[in-house]
Amino acid sequence: MGILSDDVVIISQSEKEGDPSVITINCPDKTGLGCDLCRILLFFGLNIVRGDVSTDGKWCYLVFWVIGKPNTRWNLLKMRLVEASPSFSWAFGISRCYLSDSESQPPKLPDLFLLKLACSDRTGLLYDVTEILYKLEINIEKVKISTTPDGKVMDLFFVTDTRELLGTVKRRDEVYEYLRDAIGESLISYDIELVGPEIAARSQASSSVAETLFSSDVSGEQLSGLHTSSNVSIAVDNSLSLVHTLIHITCQDHKGLLYDIMRTFKDFNIQISYGRFTIKRGRNCEIDLFIVQSDGRKILDSNTELLVTNPVELSGKGRPQVFHDIALALKKINTCIFSAEIGRHVMGEREWEVYKVLINEEESLPFQKSKIEEQVWTTLMGWE
Known part of the structure; x- marks a missing residue:
């Protein structure tokens, strides 16, 4: 039993260049849904300029006003948004026992593949490769690129496939054909193989830069050279609602801002009951979120x-x-x-x-x- 995809996601494309397109999503709710949807919008290169979210705990209604690109694949976007939305059975407790069993198990990680490319170096080569992988919905998890003195490049990409088809010969041939057309005569060799996550972990060399950035002892002088925003305001208010905590955020907009915020709430298992995201003059934006904990209570520091x-x-x-x-x-x-x-x-x-x-x-x-x-x-x- 399910819902027609046309009823779940409705995309109204803008008629005038520069005006936002409107994406409406009407589906059962779950904790972290906003994060999952915003991640897809970010993956497709869309900029969210306004958003409204509301839910009664079982069913949610989301509207995103987005600025797309001329080559935005709207039909594919709609398909991915529908796939990320919970099914009809979720809202009405059908297969509840199955859901309980699955929630007790950690989510299955997608298969990891190693894409090896040997090419003659040229300007824009890496961009061409990443653009093709993006179009094919292949996520780059880790990468290592080395250039030899004679101008040869060995690119190692640890990737996952959104379509989960990279294990098939047909999908690998498709990737090869797209890369061959984009790289041209610079392509020397190509190979894709399934690898385990432990191989990717070993491939990641330690870096003094990474150690500095992620160290808990970074001093203010070390941070002074980094690009950080100083005009951020976060207010927590428990007085406006009997059952919800209001989080009011004012900050400067940046690429993937709403996804970053939604991801944080998802990591802490916080449910958003109502939310509004708007961009004011320039890049200034305001976000109001009425939230509750997983147990349905306010966020209180006890x-x-x-x-x-x-x-x-x-x-x-x-x-x-x-x-x-x-x-x-x-x-x-x-x-x-x-x-x-x-x-x-x-x-x-x-x-x-x-x-x-x-x-x-x-x-x-x-x-x-x-x-x-x-x-x-x-x-x-x-x-x-």
Whole structure:
């Protein structure tokens, strides 16, 4: 049992160049659906200039205003959007047992293939190859390119196939024909083979640049040369709705912005009940999202962080019974500890012990933070 694809996705192409086309999607809802759809729009090179999303928890209605390219493959786009939309049975609980079993298992990763190309180097060669792979809906997962002194290039592309047909001879021949027409006489050899994910992992060499970018200890001076946006505002409001948390974001638009936001919510299993995305003058955009957690509740910070620091002796010994006194102080005021961590931190020439305790407010008696601080301080000083 299913829904006609014409009812699921409707694309109204713009009649005037520069005006947005309108994509309407009407289908059952699921957590992360917005991320999946925005990823497809990004894959097809579309720029979202406006968006509206609404759902009742089972059924959702999404409208995207997008700017396309002259060569946008609208029919193929519609097919991919329909494939990403949940089936009719999802909304009405049909095959519910099957869904429960499948959700308990990690999603199956697509087969990984190694595409090897040997070519004579020329300007624009890499662009021509990537453009062909894009048109064929082949995703590049990792790549390694090397050039020899005599002008030969060996390109290694670890790829997955959106159509999941790269294991067939017909699909491989199709890829070869497209690449041969695009590369021309520069093509020396071509090969595609199925590989395991462990091979791709070994192929990725460590890089000092990558280590710098992804290090948690990057300093402000190191970041000063990177392109970052300073006009970002994120506000969280729980007062406007009894059941939803409002996330209001103002920032500068960039390619794939809505996908990046949706992906973040999907990773944290956050459900978007209603959302609106608009671009104001220039590249400034505003996003309003009414969200709930997977359990249907608002996003509330139920933990308070308590920090206690203490200098360490030059011999490396810390002050005795600090953590004991912290736990005792919290017990006296019936405050529950959610998690605790003890570490050391060097500042200047002095080493400090740092005690970080998260207090669970939901399971504790209501106390002002000043009362907690006072009780911990009094116990540590032995003034009671």
